[in-house]
Amino acid sequence: xxxxKKFNVAVVGATGAVGEQxxxxxxTRDFPINELKxxxxxxxxxxxxxxxxxxxxxxxxxxxxxxxxxxxxxxxxGDVSKELAPLAAAGGTVCIDNTSAxxxxxNTPLVVPEVNIDAIQEHKGIIANPNCSTIQMVAALKxxxxxxxxxxxxxxxxxxxxxxxxxxxxxxxxxxxxVLAGNPVNPDILPVGSLPVKHQIAFNAIPQIDKxxxxxxxxxxxxxxxxxxxIMQDESIQVxxxxxxxxxxxxxxxxxxxxxxxxxxxxxxxxxxxDAPGIVLQDNPQEQQYPLATDAAGKLETFVxxxxxxxxxxxxxxxxxxxxxxxxxxxxxxVQIAEHIAQEQK
Amino acid sequence: xxxxKKFNVAVVGATGAVGEQxxxxxxTRDFPINELKxxxxxxxxxxxxxxxxxxxxxxxxxxxxxxxxxxxxxxxxGDVSKELAPLAAAGGTVCIDNTSAxxxxxNTPLVVPEVNIDAIQEHKGIIANPNCSTIQMVAALKxxxxxxxxxxxxxxxxxxxxxxxxxxxxxxxxxxxxVLAGNPVNPDILPVGSLPVKHQIAFNAIPQIDKxxxxxxxxxxxxxxxxxxxIMQDESIQVxxxxxxxxxxxxxxxxxxxxxxxxxxxxxxxxxxxDAPGIVLQDNPQEQQYPLATDAAGKLETFVxxxxxxxxxxxxxxxxxxxxxxxxxxxxxxVQIAEHIAQEQK
Numbered sequence: 001x002x003x004x005k006k007f008n009v010a011v012v013g014a015t016g017a018v019g020e021q022x023x024x025x026x027x028t029r030d031f032p033i034n035e036l037k038x039x040x041x042x043x044x045x046x047x048x049x050x051x052x053x054x055x056x057x058x059x060x061x062x063x064x065x066x067x068x069x070x071x072x073x074x075x076x077x078g079d080v081s082k083e084l085a086p087l088a089a090a091g092g093t094v095c096i097d098n099t100s101a102x103x104x105x106x107n108t109p110l111v112v113p114e115v116n117i118d119a120i121q122e123h124k125g126i127i128a129n130p131n132c133s134t135i136q137m138v139a140a141l142k143x144x145x146x147x148x149x150x151x152x153x154x155x156x157x158x159x160x161x162x163x164x165x166x167x168x169x170x171x172x173x174x175x176x177x178x179v180l181a182g183n184p185v186n187p188d189i190l191p192v193g194s195l196p197v198k199h200q201i202a203f204n205a206i207p208q209i210d211k212x213x214x215x216x217x218x219x220x221x222x223x224x225x226x227x228x229x230x231i232m233q234d235e236s237i238q239v240x241x242x243x244x245x246x247x248x249x250x251x252x253x254x255x256x257x258x259x260x261x262x263x264x265x266x267x268x269x270x271x272x273x274x275d276a277p278g279i280v281l282q283d284n285p286q287e288q289q290y291p292l293a294t295d296a297a298g299k300l301e302t303f304v305x306x307x308x309x310x311x312x313x314x315x316x317x318x319x320x321x322x323x324x325x326x327x328x329x330x331x332x333x334x335v336q337i338a339e340h341i342a343q344e345q346k
Numbered sequence: 347x348x349x350x351k352k353f354n355v356a357v358v359g360a361t362g363a364v365g366e367q368x369x370x371x372x373x374t375r376d377f378p379i380n381e382l383k384x385x386x387x388x389x390x391x392x393x394x395x396x397x398x399x400x401x402x403x404x405x406x407x408x409x410x411x412x413x414x415x416x417x418x419x420x421x422x423x424g425d426v427s428k429e430l431a432p433l434a435a436a437g438g439t440v441c442i443d444n445t446s447a448x449x450x451x452x453n454t455p456l457v458v459p460e461v462n463i464d465a466i467q468e469h470k471g472i473i474a475n476p477n478c479s480t481i482q483m484v485a486a487l488k489x490x491x492x493x494x495x496x497x498x499x500x501x502x503x504x505x506x507x508x509x510x511x512x513x514x515x516x517x518x519x520x521x522x523x524x525v526l527a528g529n530p531v532n533p534d535i536l537p538v539g540s541l542p543v544k545h546q547i548a549f550n551a552i553p554q555i556d557k558x559x560x561x562x563x564x565x566x567x568x569x570x571x572x573x574x575x576x577i578m579q580d581e582s583i584q585v586x587x588x589x590x591x592x593x594x595x596x597x598x599x600x601x602x603x604x605x606x607x608x609x610x611x612x613x614x615x616x617x618x619x620x621d622a623p624g625i626v627l628q629d630n631p632q633e634q635q636y637p638l639a640t641d642a643a644g645k646l647e648t649f650v651x652x653x654x655x656x657x658x659x660x661x662x663x664x665x666x667x668x669x670x671x672x673x674x675x676x677x678x679x680x681v682q683i684a685e686h687i688a689q690e691q692k
């Protein structure tokens with residue numbers, strides 16, 4: 001990447017679970033950086049973070065932070081993005097936003113590079129990163145969509161606690177220790193930090209991620225439903241989701257039933273998945289090989305297995321899709337978008 | 347229950363996870379017992395188990411063990427049932443078998459009392475208890491089946507390790523301690539004791555329960571598919587299952603999509619579920635109330651929540667079904683059957 005244009009890059013939410021991964025990826029991917037600005041809430045300002053051979057001091061994010069910044073990656077919560085991203089964009093910064101703030105905004109492209117990279121052309125300063133559980137599903141289904149079309153998706157998720165941030169990881173590990181010691185568990189954060197009722201996550205499964213809407217679905221479920229249609233640019237896909245938190249640290253797993261629009265041969269389906277960018281087919285039942293959250297943790301790819309023809313609907317498939325929710329589900333997808341932006345401007 | 351006939355009862359597999367629960371239930375339900383015989387493998391024979399005010403010594407199960415026994419409850423593995431249940435039945439013992447040995451045998455009724463208690467009339471000495479994951483699902487869906495008919499079920503499970511026995515519980519707790527201590531995990535039992543490849547269950551989700559068949563489904567998944575049709579006495583129900591083990595000790599959870607044959611009103615659906623025998627409706631999203639494995643553990647009922655109309659198919663519902671897999675999923679369903687047998691012969 002020598003001799004290419006270098007960029008002033010800002011990471012907003014630099015001390016959070018996703019921000020940490022973004023910084024690590026910018027480093028390991030050798031992103032063409034001129035100046036790196038690490039931003040956070042005033043509370044975390046002053047923290048020093050190592051980046052390559054130097055230390056960068058985290059600054060409090062303000063409207064002025066983005067002067068001269070070419071690319072900003074936001075993962076500091078929806079409110080911060082809503083306040084600062086439009087200001088940064090107005091000043092010429094390309095903002096890649098990992099929150100839900102702009103995902104369904106018709107003027108904001110919602111991008112999974114393996115699926116709809118062309119959509120970034122239409123950005124008006126802000127590009128949205130989809131929800132973690134959506135990204136891995138559409139990445140895995142895209143090759144099948146292109147070849148056969150998709151009429152229906154019914155997904156049940158098995159989501160890691162890291163999707164709720166570092167404090168939820170701490171809570172789950174703390175609760176696990178308490179249960180193993182025979183002590184009472186005092187839930188404090190999950191399922192939803194801002195809601196009054198808390199449930200034990202250790203050795204449990206909680207069928208609530210984010211708040212409930214009047215239709216009985218949660219926000220997380222509606223994100224999967226609505227974002228899938230937007231990313232695929234196909235409002236006709238029928239999506240149903242049930243989103244469940246389980247005691248896993250890193251890696252979302254998904255049980256997916258997908259109904260295609262055409263007949264298919266299993267051999268071709270498996271080849272299409274295996275050949276798709278960013279996808280690893282891990283599917284050998286006889287060797288008991290299939291994707292596992294513990295294997296996917298720390299990896300950039302999305303892993304697909306348990307691929308089998310439905311026994312009732314010959315146009316339907318069942319499969320198991322796993323990816324690291326902080327990487328492909330968040331930081332890596334955002335850095336991939338940044339790499340495309342950089343590539344275009346070089 | 348005074349003055350009623352008392353029965354000679356045998357529990358085969360008395361020292362196992364399910365056997366222990368059966369003994370506890372016979373005690374707390376005050377089952378009309380004349381003599382209680384506790385049977386096991388030769389290895390566990392000699393163990394003393396308290397039953398009411400006396401101690402019962404566990405004996406090695408042999409063909410001769412069933413002389414004079416009226417009712418025998420088997421949960422010592424399929425091989426033991428295959429060998430001993432037909433002999434016991436030939437000698438006049440009514441065998442309630444908790445293994446998969448006779449479930450799909452056309453001459454053996456497969457019974458969930460809330461669903462098809464009348465089927466016990468046709469028994470020829472053996473009555474089969476369905477698979478744990480099947481029992482709670484059909485119990486919850488029965489009121490909807492009766493009112494609207496069911497055309498399709500797509501289920502993804504979140505199954506507790508106790509379904510694989512006491513040693514799997516020990517393994518999961520041991521692995522959890524190792525992970526929390528930062529030590530390596532050495533999987534030894536799960537996903538399937540008799541197969542060569544082992545996977546970590548602590549802080550993970552394993553999409554394999556039981557062995558794989560050539561169609562890509564596991565035995566556990568095919569049990570849910572085939573047993574549902576047999577219990578409902580309706581081969582036309584299309585069932586698809588993905589069965590997943592998660593790090594929970596007691597209580598299977600299930601994400602169920604069900605397509606009914608008729609239009610429905612949500613109010614009636616909720617009332618039918620709430621009024622169904624053995625079912626508790628726990629469904630108040632605004633209060634963040636829904637079934638949880640940790641709440642269901644130790645309880646006899648099946649809990650249903652997250653009931654919502656599908657957004658794409660107006661004849662379909664999504665719901666979350668949870669029950670203690672060792673109780674309604676095994677021991678309690680078997681004891682319920684025994685109570686019906688006793689009731690008929692009194």
